Every structure is written in C-alpha cells, then in structure tokens.
Amino acid sequence: MKSPRALSILAIAILCSCSNGGNTKMTEVANGVWKLTCGRPEAFNLTSGLGITPKADAINAMPECSGLPFDMNDLNLEVFDGKTYIRFPLEEDEKIFGLGLNFHSVERRGSIMRLHVDHYGGSDNGRTHAPVPFFVSSRGYGAFINSARYIDVWAGTGVRKDSKHPAKVIDRNTDPDWTAQPYSDNLEFLVPAEGVEIMLFAADNMLDVVRKFNLWNGGGVLPPRWGLGFWHRVPTLYSDQQVYDEVAEFQKKEFPLTVIGLEPGWQSMAYPCTYMWDEGRFPNPGEFVARLDAMGIKTNLWMNPGISPESDLYDSIEPYTGTHTEWCGIVPDYTMAQARDIVGRFLWDNEGSIGVSGFKMDENDGIDSWLYTDVARFPSGHAAEQIRQTYGSMMQKTLTDLYRSRNTRTYGLVRAANAGTVSYPFVIYNDYYDHRGFITALINSSFIGTLWTPEVRSSDSAEEWLRRMQTVCFSPLAMLNAWSDGTKPWSFQEVNDEVKACAELRMELIPYLYTAFADYTFYGTPPVRAMNLEEGYACEDGFEKGVLDSTENPYQMAIRQEAMDQFMVGNDILVAPFFEGDRERKVVLPRGRWYDFWTGELAGDSEVITVTDNTGKGNIPVYVRDGGIIPMFPAVSALDGTPLPVTIRHYGEKSSSYHLYDDDGSTFDYEKGDYTRIEINVEVAADGSKTGKVTVPEGRKLYSISGIEFGF
Numbered sequence: 001m002k003s004p005r006a007l008s009i010l011a012i013a014i015l016c017s018c019s020n021g022g023n024t025k026m027t028e029v030a031n032g033v034w035k036l037t038c039g040r041p042e043a044f045n046l047t048s049g050l051g052i053t054p055k056a057d058a059i060n061a062m063p064e065c066s067g068l069p070f071d072m073n074d075l076n077l078e079v080f081d082g083k084t085y086i087r088f089p090l091e092e093d094e095k096i097f098g099l100g101l102n103f104h105s106v107e108r109r110g111s112i113m114r115l116h117v118d119h120y121g122g123s124d125n126g127r128t129h130a131p132v133p134f135f136v137s138s139r140g141y142g143a144f145i146n147s148a149r150y151i152d153v154w155a156g157t158g159v160r161k162d163s164k165h166p167a168k169v170i171d172r173n174t175d176p177d178w179t180a181q182p183y184s185d186n187l188e189f190l191v192p193a194e195g196v197e198i199m200l201f202a203a204d205n206m207l208d209v210v211r212k213f214n215l216w217n218g219g220g221v222l223p224p225r226w227g228l229g230f231w232h233r234v235p236t237l238y239s240d241q242q243v244y245d246e247v248a249e250f251q252k253k254e255f256p257l258t259v260i261g262l263e264p265g266w267q268s269m270a271y272p273c274t275y276m277w278d279e280g281r282f283p284n285p286g287e288f289v290a291r292l293d294a295m296g297i298k299t300n301l302w303m304n305p306g307i308s309p310e311s312d313l314y315d316s317i318e319p320y321t322g323t324h325t326e327w328c329g330i331v332p333d334y335t336m337a338q339a340r341d342i343v344g345r346f347l348w349d350n351e352g353s354i355g356v357s358g359f360k361m362d363e364n365d366g367i368d369s370w371l372y373t374d375v376a377r378f379p380s381g382h383a384a385e386q387i388r389q390t391y392g393s394m395m396q397k398t399l400t401d402l403y404r405s406r407n408t409r410t411y412g413l414v415r416a417a418n419a420g421t422v423s424y425p426f427v428i429y430n431d432y433y434d435h436r437g438f439i440t441a442l443i444n445s446s447f448i449g450t451l452w453t454p455e456v457r458s459s460d461s462a463e464e465w466l467r468r469m470q471t472v473c474f475s476p477l478a479m480l481n482a483w484s485d486g487t488k489p490w491s492f493q494e495v496n497d498e499v500k501a502c503a504e505l506r507m508e509l510i511p512y513l514y515t516a517f518a519d520y521t522f523y524g525t526p527p528v529r530a531m532n533l534e535e536g537y538a539c540e541d542g543f544e545k546g547v548l549d550s551t552e553n554p555y556q557m558a559i560r561q562e563a564m565d566q567f568m569v570g571n572d573i574l575v576a577p578f579f580e581g582d583r584e585r586k587v588v589l590p591r592g593r594w595y596d597f598w599t600g601e602l603a604g605d606s607e608v609i610t611v612t613d614n615t616g617k618g619n620i621p622v623y624v625r626d627g628g629i630i631p632m633f634p635a636v637s638a639l640d641g642t643p644l645p646v647t648i649r650h651y652g653e654k655s656s657s658y659h660l661y662d663d664d665g666s667t668f669d670y671e672k673g674d675y676t677r678i679e680i681n682v683e684v685a686a687d688g689s690k691t692g693k694v695t696v697p698e699g700r701k702l703y704s705i706s707g708i709e710f711g712f
C-alpha cells in the first residue's frame with residue numbers, strides 16, 4: 001500500500017460536458033472521491049438529514065487513486081425542463097452493479113428502472129426496499145446520484161444517433177445476429193430536479209470503490225455481538241407466558257438463541273400502533289425483558305409508522321405528522337428533529353429504559369394503497385416523494401441516535417433504506433419469499449451499503465427448511481420469523497440435527513463474523529458480499545439469445561446469464577448454497593486454491609467445480625481460501641457475557657496472518673480506541689507442519705475471549 005497522502009480539500013472546478021448546468025463544479029474531497037454538482041441541487045437529498053461524518057482518513061489511507069477511468073468530456077450533464085439529465089459513457093466489456101436491492105439480477109446493464117422506495121413486487125424495475133442510486137462499474141469507479149426524488153435509469157439501453165460506438169444496423173428479416181436490444185454505450189439518469197449532487201468514487205478495483213462509498217457514508221455498522229447469534233420471532237399474539245414456554249423449549253433442546261422478537265401483539269393496539277405494551281399479554285414488561293436478559297436473550301419489538309389515536313404519544317406527535325394516514329395512524333415527519341425527539345423519548349420511556357434491545361421497523365417502504373400518497377403534505381415542507389425516499393432512513397436515524405445517546409449498541413430490522421444508512425444498525429427483510437431471490441438480494445446488498453437477511457418463515461418440505469436455515473446462518477442476521485406460521489427451528493423432524501448444527505455453526509463463527517463487521521466499520525468492506533467484488537473471480541456472465549416465440553418472446557430478447565447464487569462471507573469464506581431439489585451445483589472458485597470448510601481437503605484451484613449431494617440434507621457447500629484463518633467459539637447456545645475460548649482453524653498450505661477483532665460487544669467505546677486487534681500468525685513449514693502464534697498488543701486486553709488455541 002502506498003503511503004497515505006495528505007489531502008486538503010481541493011476546490012478545483014473541473015469542466016465537464018454540461019449544457020445549461022452553468023454552475024457545474026467538481027471538487028476532490030478525499031483520495032479518489034469527488035463531489036460534482038450541476039445546476040441547483042436541492043438542499044434536501046438522501047443524506048442531508050442523516051448527519052453523516054465521512055471517514056475521510058480511512059479513504060485517504062487507501063492506495064492513492066490515479067483518477068477517474070473515463071474522459072470527463074464523456075460525462076454529460078444537462079438541466080432541461082426542470083430536470084437534470086445525466087449520461088455516463090459505457091465501454092463494451094463494462095459491467096454495472098448496484099442501483100438497489102434487486103432479487104432477480106445482479107448486473108444492471110440492460111435494465112430500465114425508476115428508483116422508488118417500495119415493497120418488492122416481483123420485478124427488478126427499481127421499486128424495492130432500498131433503491132439506492134449508486135452504481136459501481138467494472139472499470140473501477142462508482143457514482144452516487146444524491147437526490148431524494150424518483151430517479152429514472154436507463155442502464156445501457158439508450159441508443160443515440162451521435163454515439164461514438166454506434167450499434168450495427170442489420171436486417172431482422174435476413175440476419176440471425178439481429179437483436180432487439182442494439183448495443184448501447186451509455187448509462188443515463190433523469191432526476192426530476194433542476195440540479196443534483198453526484199459523488200464519484202474511483203479505485204483500482206470494484207471492492208475499493210464500494211469501500212470508499214461506504215466510508216464516505218460513515219463506514220459500516222458494528223452490531224452488538226449478541227446481534228450475530230440466532231434470532232427467533234414468535235407468533236404475533238403470543239403472551240409473556242407463551243414466550244417463556246418457547247424459550248424453555250429452546251433451552252431444553254440446547255438450540256442457540258440470543259434474541260426474541262415480538263410481533264404486533266406486544267402492543268395494546270396495532271395497525272395503527274400505540275407503541276405501548278398490551279396489559280393483558282404483557283402485564284409486567286419490565287420483568288419480562290429482565291427475565292429474558294438474565295438468560296442472555298435480548299428483546300426486539302415490531303413497530304410500523306402509523307400512530308394510533310389510542311396512544312399516549314398521539315397528541316404530542318400530531319403537529320409533526322403528515323396530512324395522510326397509514327392504516328388510520330398518523331405518520332410522523334421524521335425529517336424533523338422534533339418528531340425524532342418526541343418518538344425517541346416515548347420509545348425510550350416505554351421500552352428502551354426497561355432493556356428492550358431494539359426494534360423491527362416495518363412497512364416504512366410502501367405498498368402504495370396502504371401508504372400516504374404522493375400528494376400528502378408534511379410539516380417540514382418536504383414533498384411526499386422526498387419523504388417516501390427517505391422514510392426508512394430517517395426512522396433508522398431516530399433509533400440509531402436514541403441508542404447511541406445511551407452508549408448502547410442496538411441491532412434491528414427495517415423494511416426500507418436508502419443511500420447513507422450504511423452505519424445504521426438495521427438489516428432489511430421483506431415478505432417476498434423466493435429463496436433464490438433472497439440470495440440474489442444478499443449479493444446485491446453488498447454493492448449499495450445495506451444489509452439483508454434471507455429470513456426463514458416456513459417451508460413446504462424438510463429439505464427447503466434446511467436449505468433456508470443454512471443460508472440465513474451465513475447472512476448478516478440469522479433469524480426465524482414465525483410471526484404468522486408459528487414455526488420453530490425443529491418444525492421439520494427429519495432435518496432437526498442438521499438445522500441445529502447450522503445454528504450452532506453460526507454461534508461458533510461469531511468471532512469471525514464480528515471481525516468481518518469490524519472491517520465494515522473501519523475499512524468499509526461489506527461483511528457478506530458479491531463474488532464480483534472478489535479479486536480473481538471470473539465468470540462467464542453475459543447474454544444468451546432467447547428462443548423466438550410470438551407470445552412469450554416475440555423479439556427474441558436475450559436471456560441474462562450471471563452468477564447470483566454464491567457469495568463471500570468475511571475475507572476468506574465462500575458460500576455456495578444448495579436450494580431445494582438441487583442434487584449438484586457448480587461453484588466458481590476465484591483465482592488460487594480453495595479448501596472445503598468441512599473436511600479441510602483441497603476443493604479446487606482457480607476453477608469451476610461441481611459439488612453433489614444425493615441426500616438433499618448435506619452440509620451447505622463452504623470453501624476457504626488458501627491460508628484462510630477462521631477463529632471459532634465453542635458451539636454455545638447463548639451469549640451471557642462470559643468470555644469464551646477461541647479455537648483457530650487454518651486452511652491450506654499458505655502461511656498467513658489475521659487480525660482478530662475484540663471489544664466489549666455492546667457500547668461505542670471502541671470508537672475511542674477501546675478495542676483489541678489480536679494478531680494471529682500461522683507458519684506452514686516445507687513439510688506441511690503448522691505453527692501458530694498469537695500476539696496481543698501490549699497494554700491491550702481481551703474482552704469476549706478467555707483464551708486462544710490452535711486447532712491443528
């Protein structure tokens with residue numbers, strides 16, 4: 001790595017091709033990060049309300065950036081008709097990723113979208129839980145269009161007559177090479193505002209571009225350690241006694257459990273909500289939360305935005321709510337500090353102060369017929385469109401600030417997010433339930449600074465149950481959401497042992513996962529991420545000609561081939577799940593040697609392997625990079641704060657080192673330097689024998705770890 005360069009804020013006006021955007025300005029604000037403004041950007045954008053402090057020092061410590069990979073004259077900005085027109089150049093082999101939490105595709109080239117916060121409706125058309133207007137290009141740069149408007153995107157579909165790389169004109173009647181999607185050399189955006197701020201990020205590789213985007217937005221979240229255990233959400237109308245009984249079953253079966261989630265029924269009224277405990281089902285909430293806490297189990301509570309007239313909160317929040325309701329509940333304008341303070345204080349007094357660890361903030365994403373409409377008015381004066389695009393972000397800010405002000409980390413769930421929420425402790429989920437789609441979303445979440453959980457709810461078969469459990473245990477939040485189905489981890493007897501083993505593995509992997517999250521915080525590295533962000537990953541992605549059919553495919557549209565079913569967890573683990581019915585699958589191993597996680601055997605070297613499972617019940621295929629060091633806890637079923645022994649695994653033949661991260665697991669003291677990076681070195685001798693060394697830097701202590709030994 002080159003030495004960090006000292007950057008002062010350079011105010012250099014760089015000319016780019018901009019008509020009517022007379023006041024276009026581009027300023028380098030950190031190493032390979034530029035702020036570009038065109039026209040009159042709106043004061044309120046996706047990040048203006050979030051109070052983000054960019055981690056510029058961490059960006060400046062990255063390898064020095066040599067600049068953007070394209071000619072600025074090819075970046076076109078124009079303000080016309082009250083809107084901003086943006087055009088980036090595309091090269092022939094260039095790939096585009098990001099632009100929201102999509103469930104059916106990873107590469108964006110060839111798609112047309114309107115980025116609009118919404119419940120995902122089954123198509124990658126831009127309406128989704130996190131339609132983040134950030135893309136990363138395989139050329140080594142990325143752009144974030146910072147506008148809280150519904151943004152239109154044509155990702156390599158528009159064909160201009162003045163194109164520098166014109167599409168070939170051919171005759172469909174006679175030429176089999178004719179295609180319904182002629183070649184396009186541009187990526188276009190239309191922002192319905194008379195100007196916009198664009199952040200540009202450049203680096204040698206896509207992962208570093210994503211890191212810069214994440215660091216610029218404050219760095220990734222570091223969840224409390226308990227957040228990385230196993231979560232279980234109980235049926236919506238469960239009472240305290242039913243929860244105690246359920247927890248007792250977990251304990252009897254020694255099944256891991258670190259968080260219990262309560263669904264709408266914890267409240268005295270839901271849809272609209274009171275945010276107040278139901279006295280019948282939970283007569284003594286303080287005792288309830290304390291009793292779970294004493295067993296090392298945290299409590300997480302469901303909520304949605306609409307506040308009921310029955311709530312004690314109603315009168316005080318009413319002046320800060322919009323004209324329209326959600327399920328007859330009034331809707332706070334969280335862009336206003338007063339609204340955040342009032343709701344935050346209420347949630348603390350009624351829930352946080354008795355030990356509730358966090359919330360699941362539901363239904364802030366949309367479903368148009370349930371939500372306030374776009375003609376709703378809000379007291380802040382922001383348009384309903386802007387409120388919609390930022391609602392999940394501003395709710396997250398409310399709760400993030402609430403817990404942070406008490407020096408307590410929270411970790412919860414949310415159904416809407418947007419750019420700038422990377423440091424917020426919330427994981428996105430939804431009601432959509434396609435398992436493959438869930439994994440594609442997991443992959444996509446890593447390009448856009450968000451976290452996603454492929455939560456498990458129900459299954460049609462034991463095999464599907466196991467396959468879902470296996471993947472959720474390798475995600476940012478391992479959860480069974482039994483709110484409506486009343487499922488339990490052991491609902492499918494045939495796979496009980498296998499399900500328990502993967503939940504236990506989740507607990508064992510906590511030191512590794514926690515370190516991966518520390519890298520998210522300090523270096524912006526997504527803890528779970530797309531293979532496309534992995535160096536040395538080459539995959540035959542592309543388009544395959546479709547079959548002509550007068551109703552199904554009258555223009556013989558191309559069918560996209562891309563890798564949407566394997567991903568990285570932390571720096572060294574590659575996960576390639578089986579889905580229900582699979583008896584074999586292909587796994588693309590990036591450059592280098594990779595070892596089977598379960599057996600330690602060499603699995604392949606820079607190649608595509610085929611893995612089989614004739615039982616439908618086998619382990620999830622997991623591979624470790626040559627030299628991969630994996631620190632593991634014992635298979636505990638709870639985390640009660642007692643330090644645990646760590647066993648170090650080392651895979652392959654390469655000597656290597658690893659910096660295991662440890663801190664108190666629950667406060668923000670790590671931000672003041674109160675943490676330890678334990679250096680672990682493994683030397684592999686010529687005869688294959690391994691020697692390990694652990695170094696705790698002088699004056700540093702261990703927090704969650706009672707001792708470290710090597711498992712070889």
Ligand code: GAL
Pocket residue numbers: 236263264302362363430431481483
């Ligand atoms: C849904 C949510 C579910 C569950 C349910 C409760 O919107 O996605 O996970 O919480 O509400 O009513």
